Amino acid sequence: xxxxxxxxxxxxxxxxxxxxxxxxxxxxxxxNIKKRNDELNVFxxxxxxxxxxxxxxxxxxxxxxxxxxxxxxxxxGIKDVICLKGHKVSASSKMLENFESIFTAxxxxxxxxxxxxxxxxxxxxxxxxxxxxxxxxxxxxxxAADPTKVPGGSSGGSAVAVQADMCLAALGSDTGGSxxxxxxxxxxxxxxxxxGTISRHGLIAYASSFDQIGVLSNSVExxxxxxxxxxxxxxxxxxxxxRPVPAFSQEIHPEKKFKIxxxxxxxxxxxxxxEIRTSIEELIEKLKGDGHEVVEVNFPYLDYVxxxxxxxxxxxxxxxxSRYDGIHFGYRNDAAKNxxxxxxxxxxxxxxxxxRRRIMLGNFVLSSxxxxxxxxxxxxxxxxxxxxxxxxLKDHDFILSPTTPTTAFGIxxxxxxxxxxxxxxxxxxxxxxxAGIPSVSVPLFQHSNSMPFGLQLMANKFEESxxxxxxxxxxxx
Numbered sequence: 001x002x003x004x005x006x007x008x009x010x011x012x013x014x015x016x017x018x019x020x021x022x023x024x025x026x027x028x029x030x031x032n033i034k035k036r037n038d039e040l041n042v043f044x045x046x047x048x049x050x051x052x053x054x055x056x057x058x059x060x061x062x063x064x065x066x067x068x069x070x071x072x073x074x075x076x077g078i079k080d081v082i083c084l085k086g087h088k089v090s091a092s093s094k095m096l097e098n099f100e101s102i103f104t105a106x107x108x109x110x111x112x113x114x115x116x117x118x119x120x121x122x123x124x125x126x127x128x129x130x131x132x133x134x135x136x137x138x139x140x141x142x143x144a145a146d147p148t149k150v151p152g153g154s155s156g157g158s159a160v161a162v163q164a165d166m167c168l169a170a171l172g173s174d175t176g177g178s179x180x181x182x183x184x185x186x187x188x189x190x191x192x193x194x195x196g197t198i199s200r201h202g203l204i205a206y207a208s209s210f211d212q213i214g215v216l217s218n219s220v221e222x223x224x225x226x227x228x229x230x231x232x233x234x235x236x237x238x239x240x241x242x243r244p245v246p247a248f249s250q251e252i253h254p255e256k257k258f259k260i261x262x263x264x265x266x267x268x269x270x271x272x273x274x275e276i277r278t279s280i281e282e283l284i285e286k287l288k289g290d291g292h293e294v295v296e297v298n299f300p301y302l303d304y305v306x307x308x309x310x311x312x313x314x315x316x317x318x319x320x321x322s323r324y325d326g327i328h329f330g331y332r333n334d335a336a337k338n339x340x341x342x343x344x345x346x347x348x349x350x351x352x353x354x355x356r357r358r359i360m361l362g363n364f365v366l367s368s369x370x371x372x373x374x375x376x377x378x379x380x381x382x383x384x385x386x387x388x389x390x391x392x393l394k395d396h397d398f399i400l401s402p403t404t405p406t407t408a409f410g411i412x413x414x415x416x417x418x419x420x421x422x423x424x425x426x427x428x429x430x431x432x433x434x435a436g437i438p439s440v441s442v443p444l445f446q447h448s449n450s451m452p453f454g455l456q457l458m459a460n461k462f463e464e465s466x467x468x469x470x471x472x473x474x475x476x477x
Contacts, residue, residue: 007219011073022055069115105202122157152182177429179214184403187452201236207313254473318362
């Protein structure tokens with residue numbers, strides 16, 4: 001099998017017509033992993049025997065006229081912060097290097113129940129903290145379009161797995177852009193749902209009021225169907241919406257005309273690559289010509305979104321990661337001579353530099369005398385950002401912006417600088433997480449440097465169907 005399948009519809013059609021079997025499809029992805037995984041460092045573990053065994057069983061069912069589920073043919077990978085029973089989940093950290101999960105994340109469980117096959121676990125920034133996928137205990141993941149470049153993060157392994165045809169789709173997590181930013185850098189479709197749409201049960205926490213499981217794929221329809229399957233009430237996550245789950249995959253209507261806003265300040269950011277700005281401006285004119293209403297709006301809080309985001313997420317991370325103490329589970333430093341040293345040495349050597357930095361920042365902004373000055377103010381900024389975003393979306397279907405200010409940069413290029421330089425790469429992607437709204441990165445553009453970059457769209461809460469419809473329209477055009 002040589003053909004690259006870019007959608008589940010193509011796969012299912014080929015299987016139904018007898019041109020393809022699931023075993024052949026799994027072997028195709030396994031071959032691609034063997035060819036490039038050493039170079040790109042995408043899969044930390046491949047579930048080869050298990051995937052082939054499941055594929056063979058499904059092939060038999062299909063031959064007997066029984067379809068395994070709506071997702072038969074969906075071969076996907078999971079970011080190494082999402083649990084699968086009986087398999088390791090390490091958050092790409094020394095702290096959890098050999099930890100084996102005793103349960104499966106609700107999202108993964110629901111995909112498997114509909115016939116999807118998990119191919120393996122994917123590299124990422126340690127505990128999902130980073131925008132480059134360089135902060136992994138197991139080494140950096142590299143961009144398949146140019147291995148000297150980063151793939152973005154923290155779901156870089158998930159993005160490259162789809163980009164390099166190592167699986168049909170992948171799950172990532174998105175705290176402040178960790179699905180959309182690597183999607184932009186790798187030229188794939190990246191989707192983050194409304195907060196409370198998909199259960200976080202089985203997702204290792206970074207910042208609990210921001211984290212959401214998202215999808216990376218080549219196809220809008222694949223992402224819509226996967227979200228449709230994963231979404232909905234779950235007794236293990238009390239933050240979930242109780243709304244009935246729409247049939248997202250059946251509500252994609254690319255022929256609709258929409259009212260779209262773009263933020264003036266976002267287009268005038270000094271760090272925005274001029275070629276990205278020009279591409280977005282040309283798209284805006286094309287949308288107007290196609291009958292959509294596109295207007296410029298002001299958003300006075302753009303300079304505050306990144307500082308507020310990092311204050312709040314680091315505060316939540318310092319709390320969430322306090323459980324990794326060398327006592328209960330995970331890595332323990334054997335050189336410790338007493339309880340205090342156990343904590344100190346375990347956490348010093350078990351966590352990487354970026355994770356330690358964020359834990360320390362989180363403890364600082366929560367400490368006595370500083371909580372009001374930093375954490376409380378960041379909460380107020382979050383409310384202002386959310387209210388201002390809602391005000392724009394009250395009169396518009398979408399907010400349009402670049403996904404990233406630049407294309408993928410070189411390995412080591414930003415990590416060796418002041419960390420705030422890297423944090424500013426999230427300037428466009430953190431707004432939807434602060435506001436709790438859905439957002440996508442649509443792979444539309446190619447830079448003159450040969451690297452891809454995406455367009456970000458935001459919609460109001462629980463308006464995923466609109467995002468899927470407009471994304472489909474854009475990718476057709």
